[in-house]
Amino acid sequence: xxxxxxxxxxxxPGLDGHDRGAKVIARALRDAGMEVIYTGLRQTPEMIAxxxxxxxxxxxxxxxxxxxxNTICPQLMKLLREKGxxxxxxxxxxxxxxxxxxxxxxxxIAEIFLPGTSTMDIxxxxxxxxxxx
Amino acid sequence: MRENKTxxxxxxxxEQSRSGDRTPSPAELAWEKNTVQPVLKMNPERxxxxxxxxxxxxxxxxxxxxxxxxxxERDLGFPGEPPYTRGIHSTMHRGxxxxxxxxxxxxxxxxxxxxxxxxxxxxxTGLSTAFDLPTLMGYDADHGLAEGEVGKCGVSIxxxxxxxxxxxxxxxxxVTTSMTINSPAAVIWAMYLAVAEKQGADWKTISGTLQNDIxxxxxxxxxxxxxxxxxxxxxxxxxxxxxxxxxxxxPVSISGYHIRExxxxxxxxxxxTLRDGMExxxxxxxxxxxxxxxxxxxxxxxxxxNDFFEEIAKYRAARRIWHKAMTERYKAKNPRxxxxxxxxxxxxxxxxxxxxxxxxxxxxxxxxxxxxxGTQSLHTNSLDEAWALPTEFAATIALRTQQxxxxxxxxxxxxxxxxxxYFVEALTSxxxxxxxxxxxxxxxxxxxxxxxxxxxxxxxIAEASYRYQxxxxxxxxxxxxVNDYVVEEQQLEVLQIDETVAHQQAERLKKLRAERSPxxxxxxxxxxxxxxxxKDNLMPFLYEAVKVxxxxxxICEAMxxxxxxxxxxxxx
Numbered sequence: 001x002x003x004x005x006x007x008x009x010x011x012x013p014g015l016d017g018h019d020r021g022a023k024v025i026a027r028a029l030r031d032a033g034m035e036v037i038y039t040g041l042r043q044t045p046e047m048i049a050x051x052x053x054x055x056x057x058x059x060x061x062x063x064x065x066x067x068x069x070n071t072i073c074p075q076l077m078k079l080l081r082e083k084g085x086x087x088x089x090x091x092x093x094x095x096x097x098x099x100x101x102x103x104x105x106x107x108x109i110a111e112i113f114l115p116g117t118s119t120m121d122i123x124x125x126x127x128x129x130x131x132x133x
Numbered sequence: 134m135r136e137n138k139t140x141x142x143x144x145x146x147x148e149q150s151r152s153g154d155r156t157p158s159p160a161e162l163a164w165e166k167n168t169v170q171p172v173l174k175m176n177p178e179r180x181x182x183x184x185x186x187x188x189x190x191x192x193x194x195x196x197x198x199x200x201x202x203x204x205x206e207r208d209l210g211f212p213g214e215p216p217y218t219r220g221i222h223s224t225m226h227r228g229x230x231x232x233x234x235x236x237x238x239x240x241x242x243x244x245x246x247x248x249x250x251x252x253x254x255x256x257x258t259g260l261s262t263a264f265d266l267p268t269l270m271g272y273d274a275d276h277g278l279a280e281g282e283v284g285k286c287g288v289s290i291x292x293x294x295x296x297x298x299x300x301x302x303x304x305x306x307x308v309t310t311s312m313t314i315n316s317p318a319a320v321i322w323a324m325y326l327a328v329a330e331k332q333g334a335d336w337k338t339i340s341g342t343l344q345n346d347i348x349x350x351x352x353x354x355x356x357x358x359x360x361x362x363x364x365x366x367x368x369x370x371x372x373x374x375x376x377x378x379x380x381x382x383x384p385v386s387i388s389g390y391h392i393r394e395x396x397x398x399x400x401x402x403x404x405x406t407l408r409d410g411m412e413x414x415x416x417x418x419x420x421x422x423x424x425x426x427x428x429x430x431x432x433x434x435x436x437x438x439n440d441f442f443e444e445i446a447k448y449r450a451a452r453r454i455w456h457k458a459m460t461e462r463y464k465a466k467n468p469r470x471x472x473x474x475x476x477x478x479x480x481x482x483x484x485x486x487x488x489x490x491x492x493x494x495x496x497x498x499x500x501x502x503x504x505x506x507g508t509q510s511l512h513t514n515s516l517d518e519a520w521a522l523p524t525e526f527a528a529t530i531a532l533r534t535q536q537x538x539x540x541x542x543x544x545x546x547x548x549x550x551x552x553x554x555y556f557v558e559a560l561t562s563x564x565x566x567x568x569x570x571x572x573x574x575x576x577x578x579x580x581x582x583x584x585x586x587x588x589x590x591x592x593x594i595a596e597a598s599y600r601y602q603x604x605x606x607x608x609x610x611x612x613x614x615v616n617d618y619v620v621e622e623q624q625l626e627v628l629q630i631d632e633t634v635a636h637q638q639a640e641r642l643k644k645l646r647a648e649r650s651p652x653x654x655x656x657x658x659x660x661x662x663x664x665x666x667x668k669d670n671l672m673p674f675l676y677e678a679v680k681v682x683x684x685x686x687x688i689c690e691a692m693x694x695x696x697x698x699x700x701x702x703x704x705x
Binding site for chain 2: 010014015016017018019020022023024026027028030036038040041042044066067068070071072095097098099114115116118119120
């Protein structure tokens with residue numbers, strides 16, 4: 001049976017334009033055989049949630065370096081619930097102080113990847129998670 | 134399409150001959166055969182190919198065979214003389230140390246004012262302002278898109294009132310101030326000039342640097358508002374205004390720093406930055422300015438990454454290329470137009486979140502490269518900046534690092550201490566040659582604005598950045614504490630900025646809008662809009678608007694109405 005490709009939305013919320021990480025991850029996931037859609041810069045939570053619905057993705061990867069994660073993540077999770085996208089796996093990559101991690105996980109973020117994470121670890125995490133679903 | 138009037142510059146004879154095969158001396162060949170080969174048979178080297186962090190191949194040994202065609206008088210010269218390879222001043226750091234300029238800014242204007250005054254008290258010699266993201270994107274602190282971002286990555290500045298607080302008790306007549314802002318740079322500069330005027334400081338003598346380098350925003354950092362054409366007009370407006378009114382102020386700091394942080398190689402950083410500089414020169418000349426009227430006020434800003442010799446070669450090559458471009462391409466007559474002055478910042482992207490105290494060591498080595506490469510000013514990153522803006526403790530160590538290099542290491546005792554090294558001279562020429570190849574390619578596309586439009590530099594950087602990540606993931610490049618020598622560790626105490634600043638700023642803006650004259654604001658914004666539709670220099674209009682306390686957001690919005698906004702086609 002041909003396996004369905006995992007669909008991932010890589011999104012860059014907030015005003016920050018530092019997109020090196022988002023682009024590297026997008027390319028690494030694509031090289032690992034996933035279908036990757038990159039939103040481009042300065043996406044509001046509304047725009048990201050709409051794109052997730054439209055593209056019918058399995059995974060959303062948010063790249064946040066600016067410190068706005070505590071505002072952005074809960075907003076996005078609420079919108080996803082409202083749109084019936086509860087089953088989508090939301091990951092955050094970027095600069096997230098340890099003290100903020102429990103609240104983000106509480107809000108429904110599946111995993112947080114800090115600076116220095118190997119792209120192979122992220123690929124593996126997604127593949128494992130998708131095979132369990 | 135604009136016509137590209139300048140011819141591409143040919144590489145020097147030294148570079149041409151250097152690109153050919155090297156001819157080792159009989160003695161070197163004998164060494165290779167009798168001494169090296171037997172050792173290699175017993176003990177092979179650790180890897181097949183050794184490369185810089187940028188992937189540039191490095192030989193086992195450099196000898197005079199690597200300097201064939203190198204003419205010391207022509208390619209090296211003397212410090213303070215063309216082609217400035219050895220430095221732009223004859224006595225360099227013996228005469229005057231570099232300016233120790235630590236980038237700072239967080240929270241409210243009061244918070245940052247306090248940090249500024251602390252840093253000056255610790256012996257820092259210049260100020261450098263970091264603005265938060267809403268400010269950098271031209272939004273007031275109470276704009277919807279500013280939610281969660283106020284005061285986080287820098288100081289929040291929404292109006293002249295905030296700027297007055299930021300520089301409270303800091304006499305602008307006696308301190309040089311750098312401001313890292315790009316799209317709204319002209320507006321923030323107008324605010325700075327208004328504060329200077331209120332303090333009674335003479336515009337003719339105040340000094341500092343505005344980053345105001347929009348080209349690298351499209352290429353790398355992506356904090357743009359308007360499309361390239363009107364953005365370039367704003368930059369040229371500040372260059373023109375500065376040449377007339379503020380002869381000691383650098384209206385642009387042409388920046389490779391962010392290009393490197395986006396993942397470029399050292400050669401790409403050098404090439405794209407210098408080609409950006411050439412683009413500003415060409416646009417200003419097209420405006421009708423004489424090159425020598427503004428070129429002495431152009432300054433540069435480079436990264437200092439981990440690869441010690443590659444960085445030093447980069448700074449030395451930068452001066453040589455700029456001299457060549459200014460004299461041959463733009464026919465500048467004033468030696469001050471030929472000499473490239475630059476600021477350096479150690480590489481933020483090299484800092485590791487893991488084992489953060491190791492960052493003190495990385496930063497020290499990077500700073501040493503900047504100093505030995507002849508920098509005019511320097512920012513050293515703090516150990517905790519992979520996590521957050523620095524605490525006062527971390528920022529103090531970063532400043533002390535510079536003071537130790539300046540006063541304890543002895544590297545400042547002589548000018549260009551590495552000059553004449555076979556390796557450093559060969560690498561300088563190779564880096565220069567690589568940069569010219571890129572510059573010529575961009576000339577062929579029709580200049581930097583055209584190249585950006587075609588995503589050319591963006592794509593080159595994305596490729597380099599991915600290549601590097603793959604090398605790190607495969608452990609072909611080792612990062613201590615990240616992909617090797619890993620330990621379990623405790624989270625570092627970092628600076629936290631909460632939402633109090635956002636609420637305070639919103640309150641302050643409400644009060645400001647109630648107290649100022651709405652008629653004056655409407656009138657000045659109307660005049661600005663009208664001028665933006667025409668061709669006048671916008672600086673005087675911006676200055677009048679900020680003085681009646683029109684906010685940054687209102688002013689940028691007025692220009693958005695006229696200029697439109699820029700959207701990039703993202704490449705991944």
